[in-house]
Amino acid sequence: MRYLHAISALTIVLVAAAFPPSPAASAWQAPAASAWQAPAASAGQPPLRAATAGQAPQGRGGGFRDAFPPRPPADPAVVERGRALYSVNCAFCHGADTRGGDSGPSLLRSGRVLDDQHGELIGPIVLNGRVDRGMPKFTFTMAQVEDIADFIHTFRAAGYDESRMTPPSILVGDATAGATFFNAKCASCHSPTGDLHGIGARFTDPKLLQQSWLMPGSGGRVASSLVTVPPTMVTVTLPSGEKIDGELDRLDDFGVSLTEADGTHRSFRTDGDTPKVEVHDPLQPHKDLLRMYRDADIHNVTAYLVTLK
Numbered sequence: 001m002r003y004l005h006a007i008s009a010l011t012i013v014l015v016a017a018a019f020p021p022s023p024a025a026s027a028w029q030a031p032a033a034s035a036w037q038a039p040a041a042s043a044g045q046p047p048l049r050a051a052t053a054g055q056a057p058q059g060r061g062g063g064f065r066d067a068f069p070p071r072p073p074a075d076p077a078v079v080e081r082g083r084a085l086y087s088v089n090c091a092f093c094h095g096a097d098t099r100g101g102d103s104g105p106s107l108l109r110s111g112r113v114l115d116d117q118h119g120e121l122i123g124p125i126v127l128n129g130r131v132d133r134g135m136p137k138f139t140f141t142m143a144q145v146e147d148i149a150d151f152i153h154t155f156r157a158a159g160y161d162e163s164r165m166t167p168p169s170i171l172v173g174d175a176t177a178g179a180t181f182f183n184a185k186c187a188s189c190h191s192p193t194g195d196l197h198g199i200g201a202r203f204t205d206p207k208l209l210q211q212s213w214l215m216p217g218s219g220g221r222v223a224s225s226l227v228t229v230p231p232t233m234v235t236v237t238l239p240s241g242e243k244i245d246g247e248l249d250r251l252d253d254f255g256v257s258l259t260e261a262d263g264t265h266r267s268f269r270t271d272g273d274t275p276k277v278e279v280h281d282p283l284q285p286h287k288d289l290l291r292m293y294r295d296a297d298i299h300n301v302t303a304y305l306v307t308l309k
C-alpha cells in the first residue's frame with residue numbers, strides 16, 4: 001500500500017501540473033445553495049439514491065436529504081477533463097465507474113459525494129487525503145477538483161447512470177484503427193517490434209494494460225511493477241546562478257524538494273519564479289496526449305496493444 005501511495009502521490013503532482021486550471025475556477029467556492037432547486041422540481045423523477053445511514057448531512061437544511069434533486073447536465077468539455085483526471089488518479093482505487101474497487105470504496109454510495117455539487121465537499125477530501133486510511137492526498141487546483149467532481153456526478157446525473165453503459169469487457173475497440181492511431185501518435189517513441197514487443201502477453205489484464213499506456217507508472221502496484229518509468233528530474237537555479245539537479249520529490253506552490261545524485265535531499269522555498277524551477281518529466285508527452293484521446297481511440301489502441309503478443 002505504501003508503495004502505491006508513493007506512486008500515486010508522484011503521478012498526481014505531475015498530472016496535476018499537466019492540466020492547466022480551467023477558467024471555471026472561481027465558481028468552486030460558490031455557495032452550495034445556488035445550484036439547488038426545491039425537491040418539488042424533481043417530481044416525476046424517482047429519488048436517485050438514499051444517503052448512507054450514519055453520515056451526517058454536511059451543513060444543509062433538512063428535507064433535502066432523501067430527494068437529491070437532479071443536477072443540470074455538466075458541460076461535456078468539463079466532464080471530459082474530469083474523466084481524464086479521474087481515470088488516471090482515482091479509477092484504480094474507486095473503479096472506472098466510481099462503484100469502488102480493490103482499494104477504495106464506492107463513491108456512488110458516499111453521502112459526501114451525493115451532497116456535493118461542484119467539488120465543495122469532495123475537494124477537501126481529495127486535497128487532504130485520508131492518508132491513514134488509504135486515501136492519498138492530491139495536489140490539484142480547485143478547478144481540477146471541480147472537473148473531477150462533475151465527472152463523478154455524471155454517474156447519476158438526471159437519473160441517467162452512465163455506468164450502466166459500461167461494457168463487461170474493455171476490449172471493444174478495433175485493433176486495425178488502433179494500429180493506425182498508434183502509427184500516427186505513438187510510433188515516434190515506441191515500436192511494436194521493439195520496446196512494446198510482447199506487451200500484450202506481459203499484461204494478462206487488459207484493464208491494467210490500458211491504464212499502463214494511458215499513464216505509464218499508474219494503475220497500482222501490479223501495473224507499475226510491469227513498467228519502468230524513468231524518474232522526473234528537476235533543475236533549481238538559485239539567484240546566485242548555482243544550479244542544483246536531482247530527482248523531483250515534491251513540488252507545490254510553496255517549494256520544491258529533490259534528491260541529488262549522491263542521495264542528498266534538498267528543499268527550497270519558492271516565491272513566484274525565484275528560484276527558477278525547471279521540471280523534466282519523461283512522461284510529459286503522455287500527459288499531453290491524455291487530453292486529446294477520445295473514448296474510441298482509447299478502446300482501439302488497447303485492442304491493438306493486446307495483439308502484440
Ligand code: HEC
Pocket residue numbers: 004005008086089090091092093094103104105107109110111112113122125126130133134135136138148
Ligand atoms: C490508493 C487508493 C485511492 C486513490 C488513488 C483515491 N482514493 Fe479516494 N479513497 C480511498 C479510500 C481507501 C477511501 C476511504 C477512506 C476512509 O475510510 O475514510 C477513500 C475515500 C474517498 C472519498 C470519501 C468517500 C466518503 O464517503 O467519505 C472521496 C470523495 C474520494 N475518496 C475521492 C477520490 C478521488 C476524487 C480520487 C482521485 C483524485 C481518489 N479518491 C483517489 C482510496 C483512494
Ligand code: HEC
Pocket residue numbers: 182185186187188189190195196199212213216226227228229230282283285286289301
Ligand atoms: C514523445 C515520446 C512518447 C510518445 C509520443 C508516447 N510515449 Fe509511451 N512512453 C514514453 C516514455 C518516456 C515512457 C516511459 C517508459 C519508457 O521509457 O519506456 C513510455 C511508456 C509507455 C508504455 C509502458 C512501456 C513499457 O515498457 O511497459 C506504454 C505501453 C506506452 N508508453 C504506450 C504509448 C502509446 C500507446 C502511445 C501513443 C498513444 C505513446 N506511448 C506515446 C514516451 C512516449
